Amino acid sequence: MSRFFLIATCLLCLLSTPFSFAATIKPIDTPFDKVWLIEDTNIPLITIAVALEGAGAATDPEAYQGRANMAAGLLDRGAGPLSATEFQEALAERAMQFSAYVDKDSLYITVRTLAEYKEKAFELLGYALSAPHFSNEQIAQAKTKQKAALARREESPSYRANVAMNRALYGSHPYGYSILGTQETIDNISKNWLDKYKESFFAAPALNITLVGDISADEAEVLIKQYITLPKRTTAPQDVVQVALPESGSTQMLDMPFEQSAIMFGLPGINVHEDGFYALMLANYALGGGGFESRMMKVIRDTHGLAYSASSYQLLQRQSAPLMGTIGTRYQDAGKSVELLKEIIAGMYQNGISAEELQLAKQYLIGAFPVSLSNQETLASYVRFMQTADLPIDFIDKRTGYIEAVTLEEANEVTRKILDPPKLHIVVVGRQPATEGKE
Amino acid sequence: MNKRPAVLLLLLALVSFLYAPPASAIEVSSTTLPNGLQLVVIPNNAAPVVSHMVWYKVGAIDEQKPHTGLAHFLEHLMFRGTQTLKPGEFSSIVAQLGGNDNAFTSYDFTAYHQTIASAHLERVMQLEADRMRGLIIDTDDAARELKVVMEEYNTRIANVPASHLNAKMIEAAYGTHPYGRQVIGYVEDLARLDKDSAREFYNNYYHPGNAIVVISGDVTPKAAKALATRYYGAVPAREVARPLPALPPLPEARTILHRDEKVQQPQWRRLYPAPSALYAPQEDCDALSVLAQILGSGEASRLQRLLVDEMGIATQTGAYYNDLTLGPSSFQISVTPAQGKKMDAIGSVIDQEIERVKVSGVDDRELQAAKVQLKAQVYFAQDGVEPLGNIVGELYSMGLNKSYLESWEERIEAISSEEIQRVANTYLLEQHAITGQLLAEEK
Numbered sequence: 001m002s003r004f005f006l007i008a009t010c011l012l013c014l015l016s017t018p019f020s021f022a023a024t025i026k027p028i029d030t031p032f033d034k035v036w037l038i039e040d041t042n043i044p045l046i047t048i049a050v051a052l053e054g055a056g057a058a059t060d061p062e063a064y065q066g067r068a069n070m071a072a073g074l075l076d077r078g079a080g081p082l083s084a085t086e087f088q089e090a091l092a093e094r095a096m097q098f099s100a101y102v103d104k105d106s107l108y109i110t111v112r113t114l115a116e117y118k119e120k121a122f123e124l125l126g127y128a129l130s131a132p133h134f135s136n137e138q139i140a141q142a143k144t145k146q147k148a149a150l151a152r153r154e155e156s157p158s159y160r161a162n163v164a165m166n167r168a169l170y171g172s173h174p175y176g177y178s179i180l181g182t183q184e185t186i187d188n189i190s191k192n193w194l195d196k197y198k199e200s201f202f203a204a205p206a207l208n209i210t211l212v213g214d215i216s217a218d219e220a221e222v223l224i225k226q227y228i229t230l231p232k233r234t235t236a237p238q239d240v241v242q243v244a245l246p247e248s249g250s251t252q253m254l255d256m257p258f259e260q261s262a263i264m265f266g267l268p269g270i271n272v273h274e275d276g277f278y279a280l281m282l283a284n285y286a287l288g289g290g291g292f293e294s295r296m297m298k299v300i301r302d303t304h305g306l307a308y309s310a311s312s313y314q315l316l317q318r319q320s321a322p323l324m325g326t327i328g329t330r331y332q333d334a335g336k337s338v339e340l341l342k343e344i345i346a347g348m349y350q351n352g353i354s355a356e357e358l359q360l361a362k363q364y365l366i367g368a369f370p371v372s373l374s375n376q377e378t379l380a381s382y383v384r385f386m387q388t389a390d391l392p393i394d395f396i397d398k399r400t401g402y403i404e405a406v407t408l409e410e411a412n413e414v415t416r417k418i419l420d421p422p423k424l425h426i427v428v429v430g431r432q433p434a435t436e437g438k439e
Numbered sequence: 440m441n442k443r444p445a446v447l448l449l450l451l452a453l454v455s456f457l458y459a460p461p462a463s464a465i466e467v468s469s470t471t472l473p474n475g476l477q478l479v480v481i482p483n484n485a486a487p488v489v490s491h492m493v494w495y496k497v498g499a500i501d502e503q504k505p506h507t508g509l510a511h512f513l514e515h516l517m518f519r520g521t522q523t524l525k526p527g528e529f530s531s532i533v534a535q536l537g538g539n540d541n542a543f544t545s546y547d548f549t550a551y552h553q554t555i556a557s558a559h560l561e562r563v564m565q566l567e568a569d570r571m572r573g574l575i576i577d578t579d580d581a582a583r584e585l586k587v588v589m590e591e592y593n594t595r596i597a598n599v600p601a602s603h604l605n606a607k608m609i610e611a612a613y614g615t616h617p618y619g620r621q622v623i624g625y626v627e628d629l630a631r632l633d634k635d636s637a638r639e640f641y642n643n644y645y646h647p648g649n650a651i652v653v654i655s656g657d658v659t660p661k662a663a664k665a666l667a668t669r670y671y672g673a674v675p676a677r678e679v680a681r682p683l684p685a686l687p688p689l690p691e692a693r694t695i696l697h698r699d700e701k702v703q704q705p706q707w708r709r710l711y712p713a714p715s716a717l718y719a720p721q722e723d724c725d726a727l728s729v730l731a732q733i734l735g736s737g738e739a740s741r742l743q744r745l746l747v748d749e750m751g752i753a754t755q756t757g758a759y760y761n762d763l764t765l766g767p768s769s770f771q772i773s774v775t776p777a778q779g780k781k782m783d784a785i786g787s788v789i790d791q792e793i794e795r796v797k798v799s800g801v802d803d804r805e806l807q808a809a810k811v812q813l814k815a816q817v818y819f820a821q822d823g824v825e826p827l828g829n830i831v832g833e834l835y836s837m838g839l840n841k842s843y844l845e846s847w848e849e850r851i852e853a854i855s856s857e858e859i860q861r862v863a864n865t866y867l868l869e870q871h872a873i874t875g876q877l878l879a880e881e882k
Binding site: 044291330 | 485583585598812
């Protein structure tokens with residue numbers, strides 16, 4: 001009946017202040033890092049969001065880029081006593097959804113199931129975590145698929161821009177590697193390397209689980225105890241080497257036959273636990289995070305009609321949280337769009353943001369947040385993020401206060417610190433007008 | 440705590456206890472205002488959030504050359520100011536209230552929607568009712584927005600080789616019927632779009648009797664009706680004529696090749712013209728839906744197991760069929776060939792599998808799995824307020840109603856292998872099949 005408390009608290013808040021979200025997150029006692037539950041009996045569904053911290057693509061050795069990504073794709077292709085076909089059939093017969101992927105820091109698994117199959121969901125998850133087969137047959141197939149997926153992604157100028165930006169920011173550090181790998185490195189990955197990956201990083205202290213849905217704390221405790229086992233770590237995990245961003249910015253113009261250019265910008269940012277994080281969150285809204293409210297959209301799209309999309313965001317990674325942004329514009333206008341972008345950034349650097357912009361940013365970031373969490377999938381993902389970012393279990397309640405507390409002065413200190421033009425990295429991928437007619 | 444909140448809490452406790460909805464009982468209530476506006480409400484008080492949508496019964500299907508792209512262009516212009524709002528102010532207000540708003544144009548409808556705390560439902564209804572007839576289109580603004588539409592064209596079409604193949608395939612399949620072109624319109628027509636043609640389109644179609652308001656989430660039908668009457672009810676009625684184009688004749692079978700220097704990963708596609716629920720018995724459509732699920736949904740599907748796992752000639756497969764179309768529908772299959780594998784090999788295997796279904800239907804195991812998956816969709820759709828709003832909106836704008844949803848589980852359960860065999864023989868016809876291949880430039 002925890003929904004009752006949720007609605008009641010929300011209603012109370014509605015009586016006085018704008019609606020606020022008081023999630024009832026219950027910690028479950030297990031041998032793992034964090035296991036949190038939000039019970040919701042409104043619909044007969046369960047969403048299980050899992051993270052293995054430290055098992056991300058930054059652990060790929062350079063010649064084996066794409067390894068973590070491949071491993072994620074293989075977890076449901078044969079695990080425990082079930083062959084690939086048996087595992088897939090077990091999912092298909094129950095309309096159960098199993099997806100796994102990596103970012104640079106962690107491996108993520110999300111399982112969604114009808115409540116009536118909750119036990120089977122934990123059983124299958126348990127096999128995937130403790131005993132994935134990584135059979136040679138499945139590896140061969142995975143390589144073919146990953147190379148095809150990479151080829152498909154390389155048809156997109158924004159993917160190409162992303163790859164180039166990562167290299168600009170991180171150079172030869174693993175954060176600069178491609179999560180999908182390259183056509184060559186994918187071929188290098190062997191069963192030996194996948195087994196090593198699993199042995200090194202699939203350990204109990206690294207595991208976080210967020211459960212949302214029609215399951216009680218008692219049930220969760222029993223099922224986790226019964227089905228989820230991971231070895232305790234025998235050796236301390238090898239931390240990814242500290243990353244150091246370059247002192248100054250860069251510009252890359254990559255000539256590729258796209259009608260619409262992908263423009264990307266990057267700047268060193270501020271991470272979750274660092275001073276000024278919320279100030280930057282608000283400044284980012286004003287810059288390009290706030291959709292039609294943002295300077296990027298207002299200038300580049302509304303005023304000049306140069307782009308369909310123009311936005312910015314904070315990319316939150318364990319070791320580095322750059323401020324990034326993208327613009328899509330026809331290649332003939334790419335130069336002009338870059339100039340406009342630089343003007344916007346320089347303008348914010350010089351003069352900060354206005355009191356009105358700060359207020360609008362606060363209103364949206366506070367007001368839209370609970371609305372965005374009103375379904376299991378996004379709620380589970382967000383709470384899982386809280387776990388991996390080491391945010392406390394009551395963070396959802398505290399967040400509003402942190403955002404509200406930011407003053408205009410603080411916001412403008414942060415824009416002066418971060419939006420520093422000489423530190424700006426730019427990538428433009430598309431037809432380069434300078435090279436036209438020279439083919 | 441004073442007395443009022445305590446009473447509220449108690450009432451709420453009672454309501455929560457009583458309102459523990461049985462799993463499949465989705466409540467949908469519909470009413471029509473005197474001016475013809477249809478209001479459909481799907482109450483769900485799991486969270487104090489609503490999805491508010493206005494579906495106009497107009498889309499690319501209502502366009503004629505040389506004015507293709509109008510419906511979508513108008514969708515853009517709807518955000519550019521009314522008699523009471525400045526350009527962009529609509530979205531600005533919604534953002535300030537902590538809501539998200541957007542819109543989409545399809546062949547059959549144009550929908551505008553917001554997801555927001557239920558306390559702000561009244562405001563968004565006021566805003567939508569305002570722009571239903573209060574839109575102002577400024578010449579410079581229209582010109583600027585046209586440039587944005589051109590960039591959207593570049594993002595979705597010009598930059599994407601698969602879109603060019605799609606354009607050729609639908610033209611082959613549907614000829615001069617509006618489904619034979621992409622919703623965004625022909626690029627040569629886009630250049631001609633202007634404020635006058637947009638204004639005319641708006642005046643022809645944007646009226647309450649041609650609109651369906653769908654609200655899903657934390658509101659009661661009674662409260663929604665009261666608000667709708669106050670805001671939408673005030674918009675004057677006007678007859679809207681919406682003659683739909685005749686269904687096109689079935690095409691002759693063709694294979695289309697599209698080569699593009701940007702292609703890194705070839706694609707194979709097949710399109711069979713197929714009926715919509717408006718033109719064929721619902722059982723036929725349901726059987727096709729089950730077949731699409733069996734053939735192409737996910738890792739354990741027939742095509743995945745055969746082409747990817749067993750034969751290794753593909754890395755990805757899919758099958759797709761949607762019965763909710765005002766015009767002709769299609770049954771589509773897509774295959775991503777494995778590196779170095781021939782397109783013709785893909786084609787033969789697909790032809791063989793379709794033939795196999797025609798001759799001997801489907802296996803019981805795959806049939807049962809498909810049924811479980813399709814029936815489960817109803818439950819997944821109840822998570823959050825948007826999915827049901829979308830489904831219900833689409834249904835009602837087709838002229839269908841909640842009985843489609845209510846009978847879904849039963850209808851799917853009733854599909855047999857024989858039914859599937861029958862529809863495969865009736866509709867998946869080789870002589871009308873369009874095959875497409877996306878290829879890199881020849882070296």
